[in-house]
Amino acid sequence: MNSRKDPEPAAPPLSREERELLEKASIVMQERRDTGLDGLVGGLDSVILATGTDRLVPAVFELLRYTGLTITEAFFDTESESYVLGLPGSASLIVRSREGTGNPFYGANKGRLTGSLPNTRLETFVFTTPDLLQYIEIQKGRGVRFLTDSPLESASCSFIQTTPSPFTGNSLGFIEWKTGKKSYVPRGGTAISPDLAKPASTHLGNIGVLDHAATRVRAQDRLAAILEFVSLTNHHYDFGVYVRSLNSITSVARREKEDFAMVFTSGIMPFSGDGESGPTEKFIQNYGTRVHHMAFRTERIESTVNSLAKDGMEFLLDIVGSKEEGLKQIFSEPSRNTLIVNEYIHRYGDFDGFFTRSNVEKLTEATGKQ
Structure with missing residues (x-):
């Protein structure tokens, strides 16, 4: 097997846009150091995914059926019903119901094909912090806006989240745990016994932690979206893969090598029409700026995917990549x-990269089927 060393960055010389992004990202990271933000944001704690009330239970069962996640907690609060799904070593997934017109994400959810699901989206990425009040004070001084004036308090944690981004439609949350025993039940919430069981399917044990998530952003907002994320977290911009034939760039921000990575996929040129703009910009027209996929690290990927297919899962394409290239997705x-x-992703042991250019191209092309 060949060891792939950093296969993903765009080949030199870098484009003017890429040089500008790297320079500005460096400035943002220096500002993080100067303002005392470095070290105030840790890894990804959890992800909040909202869906309509009538689709909540089907959505949770779907995740139980097609990932390694299991239900760790369930509760009611004044606004919704929620299920928490987890796996050791992975960020938790909080699936909640959302209805009504007071949804702060409502505008970002609009697209040509989202009319029947106006409140459905992956809304918030929640990161840990050792000192939430200090983080809030610094970021408010920099003009960052939050959905609440002060943190939401519970017996287990303090939590706050930003207003939805104008570039991604996503919010970033920050949580400080007060106790060793974690519970997401908010103050005034009521814990309940979940009435859903995980299927006893052996292949689900091959599906592991949340590896990355990918948000689709408009071409003209790529730089702003990445810089915003870097300024709010302890991630850094790593590299971009350009697929010019499909008018698409896949950009990766990481904290440390084994940590959750945030991926941004955008057009190279802004949308100008369905026929010529490529699958990334067309997706945004159809669904709005939003998270396109969650990727789970997967062992025995061929047999696991075969078993998922037998259990009813359908796929946009066949498995791409190879053991020789170091990666399958x-x-x-x-x-x-x-x-x-x-997404189900397997990196082989001596693969020293994150993506391969050929896989990115095939996966990007497959999104045109949506």
Whole structure:
């Protein structure tokens, strides 16, 4: 097997846009150091995914059926019903119901194909912090806006989240745990016994932690979206893969090598029409700026995918990549309940990169089927 060393960055010389992004990202990271933000944001704690009340239970069961996650907690609060799904070593997934017109994400959810699911999206990425009040004070001084004036308090944690980004439609949350025993039940919430069981399917044990998530952003907002994320977290911009034939760039921000990575996929040129703009910009026209997929690290990927298919999962393409290239990946069809695609990804032991250019091109092309 060949060891792939950093296969993903765009080949030199870098484009003017890429040089500008790297320079500005360096400035943002220096500002993080100067303002005392470095070290105030840790890894990804959890992800909040909202769906309509009638689709909540189907969405949760779908995740139990097609990932390694299990239910760790469930509760009611004044606004919704929520299920928490987890796996050791992975960020948790909080699936909640959302209805009504007071949804701060409502505008970002609009697209040509989202009319029947106006409240459905992966809304918030929640990161840990050792000192939430200090983080809030610094970021408010820099003009960052939050959905609440002060943190939401519970017996287990303090939590706050930003207003939805004008570039991604996503919010970033920050949580400080007060106790060793974690519980997401908010103050005034009521814990309940979940009435859903995980299927006893052996292949689900091959599906592991949340590896990365990918948000689709408009071409003209790529730089701003990445810089915003870097300024709010302890991630850094790593590299971009240009697929010019499909008018698409896949950009990766990472904290440390084994940590959750945030991926941004955008057009190279802004949308000008369905026929010529490529699958990334067309996706945004159809669904709005939003998270396109969640990727789960997967062992025995061929047999696991075969078993998922036998259990009813449909895929946008066949497995791409090879052991010789160091990486294999596949996209599922998007969920009818969450609009999210599941990616299953396997990196071989001596693979020293994150993506391969050929895989990115094939996966990007497959999104045109949505």
